[in-house]
Amino acid sequence: ESDQSVHQVSAPPGLKTYRHAMDQAPTSLDPTQAANVYANHVVVNAYDTLYAYKYLARPYQLKPNLAADFPTVSADGLTYTIRIKPGVRFVDDPCFPDGRGRELLAEDFVYSIKRQFDPKNQPQGAWLWQGRIAGLDEWKAAGSDYDQPASGLRAIDRYTLEIRLTRPYPQLVDTFAQGYSAIVPREAAEKYGKALGVHPVGSGPFRLVSYDSSRVVMERNPYYRQEPVDLQAEGYDPVEQAYTGIEAIEGRSPPFLDRLEIDFITESSAAWTSFNKGNEVQFTTVPIEQIDRVLADKNPIRLRPEYAARFHMYSGLEAGFVFTAFNMDFPELGYSPDPERNRRNKALRCAIIKAYDWEARNQSWYFGLATYFPGIIVPVSPEYDPDLSRDSVTLDVAGARRLLRDNGWTPENLPTLVYGTTAGVTERLFFEQFRAWMRAIGFPHDKVVRKTYATFGDISRAWKRGELPLVAKGWGLDYPDAENTLQLFYGPNGSPGSNDANYRNPEYDRLYERSSVMLASPERTAIYRRMNQMVTDDCVAMTGLSRTRIYLWHKNVVAVPDREIVGGFFLKYVDVLPVAQTRPEG
Amino acid sequence: MNAADAPAPLLRVKDLTVEFRTMDGIVRAVDAVSFDIWPNETVGLVGESGCGKTVTGLSLLRLIPSPPGQIINGSIELEGLDLLSLDAGDMEKRRGSEIAMIFQEPMTSLNPVFTIGSQITEVLRRHRQLSQRQARELAASLLAKVSIPDAGRRLDDYPHQLSGGMRQRVMIAMALSCNPKLLVADEPTTALDVTTQAQVLDQMRELQNEFRMAVLLVTHDLGVVAETCQRALVMYCGSIVEAGKTEQLFSSPRHPYTAGLLASIPRIRAERIAELPVIPGRVPDPGNLPAGCRFAGRCSHVQSRCHQERPTLRSVNGNAVACHYPLGADI
Amino acid sequence: MQYVLRKMLTGIPLILGVTLVSFALMVYFGPDMTYQLLGKNPTAEQIIEVRHQLGYDQSFIQRYLAYLTELIRLDFGNSSSGEPVRSLLAKTIPVSLILILPGFLLGHILGVLLALAAAFWRGRWADKLIMAIAVIGMSVSFLIVIIAFQILLCSSDGLNLFPVRGWNVQSLPDYLSYIAVPTLATTFVALGYETRFYRSVFVEEMTRDYVRTARAFGLSSRRIFFRSIFKNCLIPIITRVMFSIPQVAIGGSLLIESYFGIPGIGKATYEAIITGDQPVLKAVVSLTAILFVFVMTLNDILYRAVDPRVSLK
Amino acid sequence: MNAEPLVQVRGLSKYFPIHGGLFRRVVAGLKAVDDVSFVIHAGRTLGLVGESGCGKSTLGRMLLRLQEPTAGQVLFAGEDLTRLDRRQMLAYRQRIQAVFQDPYGSLSPRRTVGQTVREPLDVHRVGTPGDRQQRVDELLAFVGLSAQAAHRYPHEFSGGQRQRIGIARALALNPQFLVADEPVSALDVSVQSQVLNLIVRLQRERGIALLFISHDLAVVQHVSDDIGVMYLGRLVEIAPAGQILTAPRHPYTEALISAVPQIGRRMHSRIVLGGEVPSARTPPSGCAFHPRCPRVMAVCRSVRPVLKKNGDEGSGSVACHLYP
Amino acid sequence: MNEFSSVAGARAVNRRNSIWRKVLRKFLADRTGVAGLAAVLVYFVAALGVWCGWWGTDWADLGGSKWEAVSAAHWFGTNIIGQDIFSRAIYATSTAFEVGVVVAVLATIIGGVLGAFAGFFAGSWIDELLLWAMNVLDAIPFYLFVAAVAYSLAGSPYAMHVAMITSFWIGTGRLVRGEVIKLRNMEYIEAAYAIGLSRFMIIFRHILPNTSHILLVQASIAFVSAIKAEVILSFLGIGIRDGMSWGLMIEESTKEVLAGFYNNFIAASLLMFGLVMAFNALSDALQDAMDPRKVA
């Protein structure tokens, strides 16, 4: 009997332990709930996925993980055949007949994807495959009986999968790198039911020891398949990455740790203090408020010597962005049946966009380290166009005022801007900043109001129900393809879908539909860029900004940390050297 | 020990003056009070509410709450030893064993969460070298002395299980336990019913004789004084206005206040009288006393001298009286 | 015994009341979990599905009654992370208890001691000093104390003596190092209140007639103070200690737990409130109500043990 | 006696419930007042004496309908007050008024004397506001206070003055009957007589009937025409004042009289009762006085005596087996 | 025999409300109390100025750059988005008063009235019901209760006020109830019955005014508690929604202090400490001055 909460031992001396810090706790470790990087950090380490992103390659590149190779795709792009590696074992767990983990088979993958379509699990990942993989929706409609087959998702033998699509889906392989597609044995899901969320049974590099709202502790999975690291294949760049000492893992089989702890530390200050103490967490993202203390230089980013002596650093742009969209369904500023009003509304939106001071936002919140850009294709996307006109992200108060005046907007007839946020301090200051900008172009103080929501769930509800004229949100890429952000403005995705702006542009929608079945190509890139321009021209959103992340880790840790796209894949490659070897006392 | 008729008094109080600091300024609650008590004598201290009786009694034991009160002048000699010169610890030892005091409120004067037995034995053991058992036996016999039936078992009762009269008798038993030379009894029977009051007073008198102690009986009931005391002191506004043998004082009062007081108390008369004699007016504000005689404002014999000059206590026909124009005196 | 039984019976309406109010506030009108459980690109159908799963589509009465049956069975199912509520509580409550206990005890014990000193030397400089410190202690915000202590004691800018946060307790030294700062902060803040309260209790008791009686019979002031007065003061002391138990056991440590990242029941409850995790809320609310009734009963029993006046009625 | 008495009390009783058991059910009754009857004629005073807790106040409160009787009737001018509802009672409140014991507790400390005295007039809407003001001044003058007193607060007055304010309030509505519950017990001797004189005067000048409650026989006899003696909730003797003092019949009355401390008398003549006043919760069987009675007989222990008219020797009644 | 004029009448006639005068005199003799009052008044003037628009109007303006140090233009420097911290701290003073006064007044009124009813009808079902309600609300830990109210009334700017009032009235209610049970047996209540006053009139005319000393002291305690609770609630994100408060400033500062920027923290905590301290001194002195055992 391995009651996990009982033997929650601290790192016994001699065990190689790495303590990671993360700013939020996952709410569940069930792959059906692996909606964010927090959950994925644990899920992808406890479970296996068919594919994964390469450890070191940037931009992100896929590689087979549990799959033996990339899929074989039929000519029409509709049928995928995937072989998985034989001999992979689940960890030992009482859910298995004799308590010993059995072999992972293709059928387990089928089962795991079906779980995303079983309402009992309150799954969150179905949108990735809904309407795309044939038969799954029907399977769900028929009552989600796992013994019934789904026509498009089959295991043709123990190690071979066949997937049939309703239409081409170039991002399909990316979805198989998501935590959502992590592979769960049926025995565990049936034995633990809901408690699977705190009791993962997988075949990933680590197995769970304990988990609560303040940290998760995992230990090495002794059965994890032996696959020596090939740094070249992982995208190693000796010029950029040699300082990390990563070459030390070449040819060795992960995981290298005996024990992995992830501390969930909400307050960045606490994380920072803990990190600095030297004997607690060994990794942190540099809290934004520490930037001036830590950095000697911002361009390029360089640590101050006292930090450089103790820590390794990596910095890069996030795979995501923040933006504020107008809800076009609000007749006060969006679509209006009256063409004249429609025109004036557009002028209003454009004026607001001009008044939005991205530079100030960048300076005050990100110490000038973030990158702001026009449109909705983020800089880390391969399709990003660095030469796009920056007018839409350049402050132009005079121009904005002129635009308002020319279109008959006066302080009296300006609509009230309701800015919905959650209750945090940063959100409030964002709002205060926004209000000050709007006042600069003539909005009266009380026509820019904040509405707070208790939780992110509550504000999402307001967005999904179209109750707010402004939607200020962030989007993290699920996979490195601009399609992932372009779908945010696709008409049929309107509320309650992801198109919270309820942008409806037939031309845009047509282009989106066309590009969504295309493989990456210059032609597809051109279409993406045209769509991007449309969103910009229609003044639908104030966008966008990608933050720079700066990671620090102790010098005895051998790693290139990352938290983008799926998050957490790097953990199995982390190695820790004996402290005395590397830690210069300061 | 002095005999009752010996010239040396047991207690000699001279010029005792007590002041309180209050919001309304300094209040002189007791003003140059002097009196003597001889062994085994009962002395009554009477006067209206607020005239300083309790404060006088408390100052004999140096129990004036301080702050705000302070004895600012005078001496209190018990068998020739000035109590005011003792240090706090010394005084503590003498309380209970040489001079003890009991109070008016039998309901609240005992600690509600200890049995009366433990309260009595605590006092006993404080002053005498006794074992717990001896103390308990002694306590039981004391309770029996104050006629509490079934004394042995009653020791384990809590105060609230006793009636008011019994509680007051427990207090008396406690007072007797260490055989003090002087007992100050501050209105010990005022809160009791008449029939109970009679019982308790009776008892006190008997025990006083048995234990040969002197009692200063503080009360506002002239009837009680008349029936129990050999001598009486009449206080008015912080000073003694008249003192003397009880019978003489009550039969021929010299001070108009004493006379007025005696006349105005309702008493059982054969005939209903149309109107009781009264002393008009009210006691002056303690913080705002008149310059001359403090009774001048209410006195029916007042003369102009009374408003200017304070009379001092002097002997008139056997009574000591503080009045410029004492009644029935031939001047 | 009969008395205890009666007391417990009168606790039933209280439990109903507490559960009703809390159910209405936290569960019925509380945050809507639906949208947290939806994927990034949900459909209207999924929304209905999730709402049904969560029982949001039922009436208040139906949901409350369902809750009561759960309460009677003492089984509230699984929290939103999937963990059985029972094991969640079993994990978090002990942490909260041992986290808060030292501060709780220290606050009350030191409070009583300081109050004793202040009352004993009433009006003197010791009293004035203690009371001045108490007022200062009462005037500083708990939050500010926590932040200041954390900077002073845990950060590399300060003394760096204790862990900043977390809860990794395997041994006594671990335990002590984790609770040190929270305990200091809670004690610091509680002390002002406790001292003042207890001092006023002692002072009030010192003016009682029986104290004067005891003094008139020559008992030493020390003995009067530490024996007679103290026993009389036990009643308010017990009441205060007792009634702060439910507060600290469930809610009192919320701030500490969230600031120091300690996985206790306060934090778990708070998180359940903000996420609308109904099973956890229901369990905590029920537990609180039961604990409250229990404490009330216990308080009455102790009260009777101390005060002979009560026991006879 | 002529005509119908103003107040007739018939078999008045008040039992307070004693709770016990698991559900706090009523397990017994505390007989605070037990089957008391008497009459008071207009303009006359009945004095009521008895020891603490014997039920005097409870009786007084029942006459004022501040407490509901358990049994019995209170006839006022022929009307049974116990049957009136709240509204009907309001009319009678003007005719029956009360003076209370505690000069400190019977006046609201946050209201001026004027407001206090005026309040009955306001409640019953007597006259115009101007009239009321004038009436307040008159009343204050009657009880010997100046008109300025109306603007001041009770705590600025001495006990005797406060008691007079209370009397002024009681007189505001020109009552016919006054219940005075220990109106002078809390006062100093020298002030007591002032207030007693006032009560005598108002009774004489205004012809008010009075129930005067006190524990002090000396006080009672000064104002009363008749005196009733209560013991443990029952009336044990009632007779004209002169008679009861000179020739008490009940042994308790005798003891009570002898216990009053008197100037010019030494203690020896006193009858001292043994034992304690029993509690009303556990009244002795038979005659409640028997455990303390110096003249106790066998019958006293078992049979409770009833109040009987004195046959030959004068008027009055007594409840004692000594007088068959 | 009108001795009134001879003795007391000599003093000034018609000194109205002299019970309060006595309280005032006692209060004025208490030096810490007076100092507290003076400090509270200074704060009050600061708050008043904000309401009247004399100062603090630029609390929302982006008047400077990020994290400016103390200077003549910005007495406490500026915050992360360049707002003037001094203006915000002053503006927060008015918020503190707003929260404090609203909560104190309403909680005291509700506690007073309900407590008076419970006490007056002690033993009846009204009392049982009110006691039950008090126990129920007491049984729910304060911060959780506030959080629950705040989240269930999410969006309402007064959620925090409602929550605080709902929990703060209980203390007052219990005290008033206890006091009223004592008062109920006072003879002046009986006298009021005898006169023919209805029970409602007795409660409002005779009972409530006589609990005013408790009400005043409780109100001052509620005021302080509200200000202190606001800080913690704002920190937890369930306090003030719009506008500025010390709690919000401290919330802002929690991250900044580790960056070595202490201005928000110091400004807010010092100002708050000052007000709370002053108010504590004030309410202590009030409590002493109004203690009925020491007054009448």
Ligand SMILES: Nc1ncnc2c1ncn2[C@@H]1O[C@H](COP(=O)(O)OP(=O)(O)OP(=O)(O)O)[C@@H](O)[C@H]1O
């Ligand atoms: N603790 C105190 N603080 C201030 N003044 C006091 C204090 N104790 C007594 N006094 C003052 O001393 C005076 C005398 O009080 P004392 O208690 O001796 O009167 P008393 O004669 O015993 O009256 P009573 O018959 O009411 O007991 C009072 O007028 C009062 O003003």
Ligand SMILES: Nc1ncnc2c1ncn2[C@@H]1O[C@H](COP(=O)(O)OP(=O)(O)OP(=O)(O)O)[C@@H](O)[C@H]1O
């Ligand atoms: N509300 C009540 N509930 C229960 N018992 C009561 C109540 N009021 C009075 N009693 C009891 O009734 C008995 C008579 O009380 P009452 O107050 O009438 O006596 P009293 O003669 O006026 O006494 P005192 O001289 O002390 O004023 C007492 O034993 C008392 O305990």
Ligand SMILES: [Mg+2]
């Ligand atoms: Mg006295």
Ligand SMILES: [Mg+2]
């Ligand atoms: Mg009475």
